[in-house]
Amino acid sequence: MSCKIENFNMNKIVEYLKLTRPQNNLITALSVLVGALVSGEIEYWGAVAFACISAFFISGGGNCLNDFFDVAVDKINKPFRPLPKGEISRRSALWLSMSLFLVGLGVSLFIKPLSLVIATVAIILLIFYNHTLKRKLFWGNFTVSFVSALAFIYGGITTRDFKFSLIPAVFAFLFHLGREVIKDLQDLKGDRSLNVSSLPIRFGIRFSLAFTSVTFSFLIFLTSLPYLFDIFSLPYLIMVIFGVDLVLFYVIWSMWKDSSTSNLGRLSTILKIDMLLGLAAIYVGKF
Numbered sequence: 001m002s003c004k005i006e007n008f009n010m011n012k013i014v015e016y017l018k019l020t021r022p023q024n025n026l027i028t029a030l031s032v033l034v035g036a037l038v039s040g041e042i043e044y045w046g047a048v049a050f051a052c053i054s055a056f057f058i059s060g061g062g063n064c065l066n067d068f069f070d071v072a073v074d075k076i077n078k079p080f081r082p083l084p085k086g087e088i089s090r091r092s093a094l095w096l097s098m099s100l101f102l103v104g105l106g107v108s109l110f111i112k113p114l115s116l117v118i119a120t121v122a123i124i125l126l127i128f129y130n131h132t133l134k135r136k137l138f139w140g141n142f143t144v145s146f147v148s149a150l151a152f153i154y155g156g157i158t159t160r161d162f163k164f165s166l167i168p169a170v171f172a173f174l175f176h177l178g179r180e181v182i183k184d185l186q187d188l189k190g191d192r193s194l195n196v197s198s199l200p201i202r203f204g205i206r207f208s209l210a211f212t213s214v215t216f217s218f219l220i221f222l223t224s225l226p227y228l229f230d231i232f233s234l235p236y237l238i239m240v241i242f243g244v245d246l247v248l249f250y251v252i253w254s255m256w257k258d259s260s261t262s263n264l265g266r267l268s269t270i271l272k273i274d275m276l277l278g279l280a281a282i283y284v285g286k287f
Contacts, residue, residue, distance in 0.1 A: 015087040016096065019067055020060035027275050028059040028151050031172065034279045035155025035165040038286050047111045047158040054107035054119055055151055061100035062126035062147075068093045069130045076190035101126075111158060118154050122147050137197045141180040149173040167226055168282045174219040175278065178212045178248075179271045182255065185209070186264040209255055216248045226285065236285025243277035 029052040036048045067074065067083050068090055075084045082088045101123050108119035125147050134140035149169040156165025184191065184198040185208055191198050200208040223240045226232040251267050 012087075015082040016092075019064050019082045019088060019093060019096065020100065021063040022060070024063060024272075025056045025059040027272070027279075028148075029053070029056040030276070030279050031055075031148070031151035031168070032155035034168060034282050035152030035162075036158050037155075038168065038282055039156040039159040039163070039165045040161050042159050044158070048155065050107050050110045051115060051155055051158050054104045054111070054115070055154055057100045057104035057107065058119060058122055058126070061097045061104060061123070062130070064093050064097035064100065065126065065130045066134075068097060069134075073187065073190045073196070076193060077187045114157050115154065118150060118157070122150055122154075135196045137202050138199060141177055141184070141199070144180050145173045145176040148176040164231070164286075167231065168278075171219060171223065171278065171282075174215055174222070175271070175275070178215040178219070179268060181208050181212045181215075182251075182264055182268050182271070185255075185259065186261055186268060189261070205259055209259065212255065213252045216252055220245045220248055232282070232285030233287060235287070236281050239277070239281035239284060243281055244274060247271075247274045247277070 032052045032055045033048065036042060036051065042048060067081060071083045071090060074081045078084065083090060083093060105116070105119050105123060108115045125143055129140060129143040129147075133143050149172045152165045152169040152172060153162060156162030156169075181199055185200050185205060188198075188200050188205075192201055199211065223245060224237065227234065227237040247270065251271060255264060255267055
């Protein structure tokens with residue numbers, strides 16, 4: 001009996017972890033760290049650590065809230081998620097989300113007053129996004145991209161001068177904007193059945209592919225500027241060309257060649273992994 005209870009509890013813990021999407025939260029925390037590292041001299045590493053932890057929990061809260069509101073859509077698009085499977089109740093997901101938000105907000109108190117402001121803004125935007133904006137044309141994509149960009153600034157403000165954190169913040173905004181439209185294309189079937197007003201539903205698949213292509217192309221152009229203006233070093237340029245830009249070119253080519261749900265899902269995963277290479281390129285760029 002005790003063995004069964006132990007297995008049951010372990011299974012529940014695994015499902016709760018899946019609900020928070022820890023891999024996404026880790027990328028958010030690393031974005032905060034990179035935002036601090038590229039901004040200049042770090043006076044107090046404890047503030048950077050608190051910022052990373054705070055962002056990790058806030059990101060987790062947003063992911064739980066996303067599943068709370070998306071149960072109906074996920075039953076079609078992502079039936080393997082904990083809520084559609086019935087492994088976790090919607091009420092539990094909501095409580096977990098609010099708890100993670102509170103922890104992230106509480107930790108921000110140990111950084112700077114401005115950190116509390118940014119953390120509060122991020123949480124409000126995530127709540128508003130999941131409740132309303134994700135079903136509004138383009139506003140949902142914009143909000144997710146903006147909150148993702150805020151992670152770098154959140155790290156940057158722990159240093160004396162955060163202006164250099166604006167560079168990866170702009171990159172992150174465009175990167176996530178393109179990826180969000182790809183995810184909308186991937187979720188087209190479920191979104192259409194529930195009258196969600198996404199870019200592909202309103203303007204069609206080809207327009208959405210073109211929008212993503214232009215967004216990624218503009219991002220590729222911008223990635224060379226920090227080197228050309230002598231802000232980041234040559235290793236940055238090499239890493240960003242081969243680790244990020246070529247991947248973006250491949251994604252553009254592949255999604256036009258095959259816009260099936262399975263391929264778009266594969267490309268979305270590739271882009272998620274590519275975020276780590278982008279973070280690494282920005283990190284080495286300051287040396």
